[in-house]
Amino acid sequence: MLGTLLPELSRKYGLTPDQNGNIALAQAIGLIIASLAVGPLIDNKGKRAGLLLGMGLISASLFIVPNSPGYGLLPVFLALGLGGGIIVTAANALVSDISEERRATTLNLINLFFGLGGFATPFIGAYILSGNTIALCYLVAALAVLTFVLHAATPMPAPTGERGFKLSEAGELLGRPILFLFAFLLFLYVACEVGVWNWLVRHLVAQGIPEARALGILSLGFALGLLVGRVVVSPILIRVSSPTVTLVASVLMAGTTYAMLQTSDAFVAGILVFCAGVAMAPVFPTTLAMVGDAFPRMTATAMGIVITCGWIGLAVSSRIIGSIAGNDASQLKSALLVIPIASVLMVFVTLAIRPMLSRKPA
Numbered sequence: 566m567l568g569t570l571l572p573e574l575s576r577k578y579g580l581t582p583d584q585n586g587n588i589a590l591a592q593a594i595g596l597i598i599a600s601l602a603v604g605p606l607i608d609n610k611g612k613r614a615g616l617l618l619g620m621g622l623i624s625a626s627l628f629i630v631p632n633s634p635g636y637g638l639l640p641v642f643l644a645l646g647l648g649g650g651i652i653v654t655a656a657n658a659l660v661s662d663i664s665e666e667r668r669a670t671t672l673n674l675i676n677l678f679f680g681l682g683g684f685a686t687p688f689i690g691a692y693i694l695s696g697n698t699i700a701l702c703y704l705v706a707a708l709a710v711l712t713f714v715l716h717a718a719t720p721m722p723a724p725t726g727e728r729g730f731k732l733s734e735a736g737e738l739l740g741r742p743i744l745f746l747f748a749f750l751l752f753l754y755v756a757c758e759v760g761v762w763n764w765l766v767r768h769l770v771a772q773g774i775p776e777a778r779a780l781g782i783l784s785l786g787f788a789l790g791l792l793v794g795r796v797v798v799s800p801i802l803i804r805v806s807s808p809t810v811t812l813v814a815s816v817l818m819a820g821t822t823y824a825m826l827q828t829s830d831a832f833v834a835g836i837l838v839f840c841a842g843v844a845m846a847p848v849f850p851t852t853l854a855m856v857g858d859a860f861p862r863m864t865a866t867a868m869g870i871v872i873t874c875g876w877i878g879l880a881v882s883s884r885i886i887g888s889i890a891g892n893d894a895s896q897l898k899s900a901l902l903v904i905p906i907a908s909v910l911m912v913f914v915t916l917a918i919r920p921m922l923s924r925k926p927a
Contacts, residue, residue: 566705567592567642568762568783569687570630572776573698575767578635582767582894586887589763591639593880595646596653600872603651607658611724613716615655620713622648627706631699654872657853659721661868669802669854673795676850680791680842683762684784691780698780738860738867743921747856747867750811750914751875753907754848756882757818760904761787761841764886768901771894772829779831786835790842798847807851807858808919814851815915817844819908826901848911849875859922882907 571585607615626645633641660675661668690698738744765787769779802810821844825837853868860867882903889900
């Protein structure tokens with residue numbers, strides 16, 4: 566939503582890239598708070614309670630966005646981040662319980678629908694609402710209300726009664742270096758993926774590409790790439806190890822994200838952005854699956870730490886990108902080099918994880 570809305574919000578309220586970075590930071594802070602706090606709620610009250618709270622925050626925030634001027638958007642996107650973070654944690658926790666043997670495949674399948682939503686959002690804004698992305702807020706808010714009702718009526722597993730993020734157990738987890746590697750991997754990856762979601766359209770517009778075409782590239786390029794990539798990789802993960810898939814994805818991310826920043830041609834940009842989406846597709850769900858494999862005990866606590874570090878990566882990268890671009894949107898081309906640099910670092914982190922993951926957990 567943020568990447569789709571930023572061009573119109575920036576034009577309407579005269580927001581600079583630096584101010585865009587502050588809005589993205591507010592959303593990231595909401596995501597961080599949610600990933601830390603929602604574990605106890607989910608485990609004590611059940612996944613349904615988490616899903617309902619998350620959908621309630623999302624629908625309320627999106628109804629408010631069109632009437633929040635300028636920096637009044639900061640608390641609204643903080644609340645939107647809270648809702649989104651709760652949904653990410655609750656949905657992945659629900660699906661992670663389905664099959665231990667094929668956890669990576671299952672998580673990739675559920676995250677395929679994240680790509681579907683990411684495809685639909687800018688596509689509807691560009692081609693159905695004719696660029697009126699503010700109206701998109703009302704549409705998605707209404708869909709969130711319907712989803713709230715669906716979740717309320719759907720049978721779900723009873724709560725476990727166990728606290729999700731256990732400080733007493735964190736010390737034991739922190740004694741295993743692989744946890745820090747997983748955390749750093751998601752720190753880098755979320756900075757890359759959400760960096761594309763939040764900044765790509767503004768960058769393309771600054772390169773002279775019409776806004777509707779830029780929204781189409783985000784939808785038919787990046788979001789569709791994520792969608793296709795997760796469909797393709799799910800059966801591959803049955804035969805190929807998770808670390809190998811993540812390593813190949815990281816290498817491809819570095820090349821495709823660097824290339825997409827070097828062109829101002831809309832057609833070429835669309836192809837490169839699609840390839841970047843395909844490359845990124847397996848990383849987030851496959852990393853969570855590796856965390857589950859490495860930590861058969863205290864899995865929720867380990868996932869909570871790792872996901873939190875991912876959102877911190879978004880917060881840090883948002884400020885870096887916004888600060889480098891400053892008041893000049895054309896500087897986003899240089900600022901967004903943060904993404905391929907982070908992808909290169911992911912290669913080295915994944916190489917360090919491979920041998921450690923092959924050892925039996927203590």
